[in-house]
Amino acid sequence: MPQANNPDRSTLITFDHVSKRYPGGHEALSQVSFSIARGDMVYLTGHSGAGKSTLLKLIAIIERPSRGQVILDGVNLNNISNRNVPLIRRNIGIIFQNHHLLYDRPVFDNVAMPLVILGYRHREIQSRVRAALDQVGLLKKEKCDPITLSGGEQQRVGIARAIVHKPALLLADEPTGNLDPELSLEIMQLFARFNQVGTTVMIASHDLDLIAQIGAPVIRLQDGCLVHDDLAAGREQSAHG
Amino acid sequence: MARRKPRQKPTPRKTGARQLRLSAWLSHHLRVFIASLGHLTRNPMPTFMTSAVIAISLALPAGLYVALQNLSQLGAGWDDSTRISLYLDTRANMQQAEALAARLRLHKAIRRIDIIDKQAGFEQFKQISGFGDALQYLEDNPLPIVLTVQPLVTVEQTQALDRLLAELQNEKLVELAQLDMQWVKRLHAMLAIAQRAIWVIGALLALAVLLIVGNTIRLDIENRRAEIEVAKLIGASNAFVRRPFLYTGLWYGLLGGTLAWLLTRLALWLLAAPVQTLSQLYSSDFSLGGLGFGNTLSLLLIACALGLSGSWLAVGRHLDAIEPS
Numbered sequence: 001m002p003q004a005n006n007p008d009r010s011t012l013i014t015f016d017h018v019s020k021r022y023p024g025g026h027e028a029l030s031q032v033s034f035s036i037a038r039g040d041m042v043y044l045t046g047h048s049g050a051g052k053s054t055l056l057k058l059i060a061i062i063e064r065p066s067r068g069q070v071i072l073d074g075v076n077l078n079n080i081s082n083r084n085v086p087l088i089r090r091n092i093g094i095i096f097q098n099h100h101l102l103y104d105r106p107v108f109d110n111v112a113m114p115l116v117i118l119g120y121r122h123r124e125i126q127s128r129v130r131a132a133l134d135q136v137g138l139l140k141k142e143k144c145d146p147i148t149l150s151g152g153e154q155q156r157v158g159i160a161r162a163i164v165h166k167p168a169l170l171l172a173d174e175p176t177g178n179l180d181p182e183l184s185l186e187i188m189q190l191f192a193r194f195n196q197v198g199t200t201v202m203i204a205s206h207d208l209d210l211i212a213q214i215g216a217p218v219i220r221l222q223d224g225c226l227v228h229d230d231l232a233a234g235r236e237q238s239a240h241g
Numbered sequence: 242m243a244r245r246k247p248r249q250k251p252t253p254r255k256t257g258a259r260q261l262r263l264s265a266w267l268s269h270h271l272r273v274f275i276a277s278l279g280h281l282t283r284n285p286m287p288t289f290m291t292s293a294v295i296a297i298s299l300a301l302p303a304g305l306y307v308a309l310q311n312l313s314q315l316g317a318g319w320d321d322s323t324r325i326s327l328y329l330d331t332r333a334n335m336q337q338a339e340a341l342a343a344r345l346r347l348h349k350a351i352r353r354i355d356i357i358d359k360q361a362g363f364e365q366f367k368q369i370s371g372f373g374d375a376l377q378y379l380e381d382n383p384l385p386i387v388l389t390v391q392p393l394v395t396v397e398q399t400q401a402l403d404r405l406l407a408e409l410q411n412e413k414l415v416e417l418a419q420l421d422m423q424w425v426k427r428l429h430a431m432l433a434i435a436q437r438a439i440w441v442i443g444a445l446l447a448l449a450v451l452l453i454v455g456n457t458i459r460l461d462i463e464n465r466r467a468e469i470e471v472a473k474l475i476g477a478s479n480a481f482v483r484r485p486f487l488y489t490g491l492w493y494g495l496l497g498g499t500l501a502w503l504l505t506r507l508a509l510w511l512l513a514a515p516v517q518t519l520s521q522l523y524s525s526d527f528s529l530g531g532l533g534f535g536n537t538l539s540l541l542l543i544a545c546a547l548g549l550s551g552s553w554l555a556v557g558r559h560l561d562a563i564e565p566s
Contacts, residue, residue: 060474062474062566083479086473086477086481087476089474089475090475090476092476100470100471100474102467102468102471104468113472113475114475114476116269117472117475117476117477117478118476119262119265119266120265121268122268162475
């Protein structure tokens with residue numbers, strides 16, 4: 001990946017010896033350190049239970065680290081009070097395996113939620129939601145109820161909601177978990193397109209074949225430990241070369 | 242002002258941005274306000290039931306309050322008829338009585354004094370007592386001159402009245418100073434108790450409204466758990482998440498208050514005819530008074546405040562507990 005070899009670009013995410021121990025003693029992450037530059041696209045892999053979801057949750061401050069620190073865009077997340085957590089989350093688009101859509105309102109309203117929270121005016125909400133739906137190829141479904149859509153379409157609604165406010169960072173937790181291979185590739189290519197226009201993308205997935213097809217750098221976790229980091233390897237290479 | 246000091250004005254761009262943000266904020270509030278009503282009207286039956294319970298809880302103290310006001314109004318009509326009768330020494334003559342009356346008329350707590358001379362008193366007594374024939378056999382008129390004093394103070398000012406009574410009793414010429422209409426005084430004492438009781442009942446029922454709204458909002462929060470989680474995940478502040486529930490509470494209060502007002506109107510309307518009949522039997526022109534504009538406004542404001550506080554309680558307790566996981 002050419003971007004990963006450029007050491008001048010600012011880092012967006014830094015994990016510095018981060019451990020996460022859940023109440024009850026299970027250690028989901030131990031001593032994880034890595035950094036991701038602005039504009040990178042990274043896959044987070046590992047078997048289920050390796051700590052992928054926990055890692056993403058630490059970035060979105062859904063969980064807090066037990067030790068170590070997570071730095072996002074120059075801000076140490078340990079210093080963010082609960083009150084200010086929403087401000088951090090507004091810069092992140094999050095996509096879940098089970099969509100987290102609201103089934104009591106049409107697609108349009110689902111996608112518009114981040115803009116409503118950010119206080120956009122009605123007209124701007126309309127144009128931005130349509131643009132986001134257009135990007136995921138669902139422009140004609142804006143009035144549909146999410147429940148009437150297929151799994152792949154629902155996932156794309158979730159993606160539209162995650163990108164509608166143009167966040168700097170996109171986090172996706174097993175976004176293709178319930179989809180067939182063809183649809184999965186489509187979704188991954190969609191992420192690659194967002195990355196091409198400058199969004200930093202981090203995708204947790206255990207589907208190694210799919211990742212190989214896309215060909216982005218990989219960070220691999222095993223039992224909560226970081227065992228492989230393409231980005232660091234790339235940086236080392238460029239430093240030695 | 243602004244024209245004279247153009248440099249002190251913030252730059253137009255900044256003002257524009259702030260105005261834009263303010264108007265976006267206001268329009269968001271307005272939208273949530275309307276949307277929460279829409280949310281309520283989509284489930285009309287539960288909304289009506291909750292509002293009806295609130296309405297009954299509010300209509301009860303409101304109705305009692307109206308009843309009490311009517312009773313006090315009735316009592317106030319009798320204030321004019323509060324009299325202190327001064328029975329003068331039987332040896333006192335008319336000149337002495339008139340001198341005393343003239344002196345007392347200057348008293349600041351006295352509105353008016355009438356003199357009933359011995360003869361007039363005798364005639365009155367003859368008429369009212371029914372002893373007319375028997376009285377003819379009396380050698381001379383045994384009745385004293387009576388001064389009837391109409392005090393300025395009302396019966397509610399019991400202490401002032403008692404002070405006046407004692408003062409009059411101390412007059413040398415006065416044999417006996419007697420306050421009539423003791424029962425009006427008692428009525429007022431009873432009304433005071435009733436008023437206190439209504440406050441207690443009102444406070445208890447207000448607490449009930451608070452709990453009803455709180456519980457309804459708690460259920461609402463449970464039902465909308467998914468929505469709250471998603472909203473928090475995509476960066477909604479706590480205030481943003483709270484807002485629709487607070488407005489829902491406000492609507493419950495307003496709907497309940499309006500229904501309570503209708504209930505009291507209905508009750509008054511049902512009672513108006515029999516009360517009319519009764520007051521006609523007493524040849525009185527008394528008619529039932531309603532809540533009036535000020536009290537209606539107070540009722541609605543109290544209802545809204547209770548709805549808002551009830552939902553605030555629920556929101557404070559339950560909303561923060563919902564965090565995405």
